[in-house]
Amino acid sequence: MFRNLLTNIVDYSDDLFRNIKTARVSIDCYGDLGDGEFDTGVAVHCEMEGHENTNVPTITRPFDYGTVIAYSFDASNWQPTRFSDGLHCGVWYGSEKMETTIYESVYHWKRLVLDSYDGLEQEIVSDRRIVLARCQGLLVDLIGKETDFPALIDPDDYRFSQEVGRYLVKNNQAGLCVTSARCDGINAAIFNPEILSNPRDFCYLSYFWNPSEGNQVRVEREPGITLLVV
DSSP states (O other), rough: OOOOTTTEEEEEEEEEEEEEESSSSSOOTTTTTTSSSSHHHHHHHHHHTSSOSSSOOOHHHHEEEEEEEHTOGGGSSSSOOOBBBBSSSSOOEEESSSHHHHHHHHHHHHHHHHSSSOOOOOEEEEEEEEEEEEEEEEEEEEGGGGGTTTGGGSHHHHOOHHHHHHHHHHHOEEEEEOOOOOOOEEEEESGGGGGGGEEEEEEEEEEEOOOGSOOOEEEEESSTTTEOOO
C-alpha cells in the first residue's frame, strides 16, 4: 500500500518548534472550588493522581495521553490528529519554523472556537507557549510526497495519513517529516519521545479573533505589537 510512499529516510538533527496552549498569567484553577489552601491542595492532589509522572511534560505529554485512554469509558471522544486516530498512539508535533506552528494552531483553534461559541460576536484571546526541543534520529521523509499522495496533506480528511501513522508505529519508526497542509512549511510527527531532548521555552504568543468580523486572526508576541495576521 505504501510502497512508493515510504522510500526515504533522513538522519534528522535540528531543533523543532512546538506550539501549545497556555496562560501568560498564572491562575489558580481550583481557587473558586474551596474555602482555603487545604481544599485547593486536595483538588491538586486528586488531579495529579490521574497524571503520569514525568520530568519533561513538554516532550512526554502527548505520549502520556495514550495511558489515559485505557481508563476512558468513552474513548470515541478522544481527539484524533493527522497521524493518529487518538486511540492507539500519541504523537508529538513540531515544526521547523515558528510561523508554521502558528498557521497550524490557528486553524485548529478557530475550529474549536466555532464549535464552542457558535455565533460569538466579540473578540476572544488565546495565549500560546512556544517551546524548542532537539530532535536527533532517523525520520521517514515524506516531504514532496504530497505530489503523488495528495491525501497526505488533505486539509480536513485524515484517514489516509492516520493509516500511514499506524503503519509506521507498528513498524517501530521514530517519526516522520512532512509538508504542512496549512502553509509553506515543514512539520515533524514524532512517535518515539526518546529522539527528543533539551526542551526549553522560546517565547509566548497571543491570538486575537472576533468571528463576527471575518476570518483573520491577529498574532502578538509582544503585547500590543502585531507579529502576524493569519
